Amino acid sequence: QVQLVESGGGLVQAGGSLRLSCAAPSSIFSIMSMKWYRQAPGKQRELVAAIFSGGTTSYLESVKDRFTISRDNAKSTVYLQMNSLKPEDTAVYYCNGYIRPGRDYWGQGTQVTVSS
Numbered sequence: 001q002v003q004l005v006e007s008g009g010g011l012v013q014a015g016g017s018l019r020l021s022c023a024a025p026s027s028i029f030s031i032m033s034m035k036w037y038r039q040a041p042g043k044q045r046e047l048v049a050a051i052f053s054g055g056t057t058s059y060l061e062s063v064k065d066r067f068t069i070s071r072d073n074a075k076s077t078v079y080l081q082m083n084s085l086k087p088e089d090t091a092v093y094y095c096n097g098y099i100r101p102g103r104d105y106w107g108q109g110t111q112v113t114v115s116s
Contacts, residue, residue: 002028002105004095009110012085016114020080022095022107029076032105033098036069036080038091038112045094049080063089085114 008020024032033052039045049069051057057069068081078095095107 002097004097004105004107006093006095006107006110009093009112011113011115014085014087014114014116016085017081017083018085018112019082020093020095020110020112022078022080022097024076024078024095024097024105026076028099029071029097030073031099034069034071034078035096035098036078037094037096038089039094039109040088040091043091048093051078082112085112087114087116090114 002025005023008018010018012018031053033050035050036048037045038048047060048063049059049067051069051071059067066084071078090113092109093112094109097105
């Protein structure tokens with residue numbers, strides 16, 4: 001069973017920064033598109049950022065210029081650097097690794113709380 005292991009969540013004041021990490025199996029990491037989703041209480045899960053195997057990235061409009069997704073294929077890890085955090089960024093953040101339908105993997109989630 002493929003496991004994605006997240007770390008780096010926590011409590012931070014508005015304007016602060018956090019970096020999330022997600023480690024994946026090295027045997028398949030380089031071929032996976034890696035994404036970060038988040039889900040706030042009472043809201044649907046939304047896609048925050050994605051990085052594809054070739055390095056192309058995309059972002060939710062509300063986090064552009066504040067969040068940066070990156071990947072280190074040598075460490076089989078994807079990162080989400082979050083700067084200038086706002087209370088509305090508070091959510092559980094989930095890492096997702098996608099190869100094709102039926103090979104779609106999720107982390108356990110990590111809580112990010114931004115206080116005002």
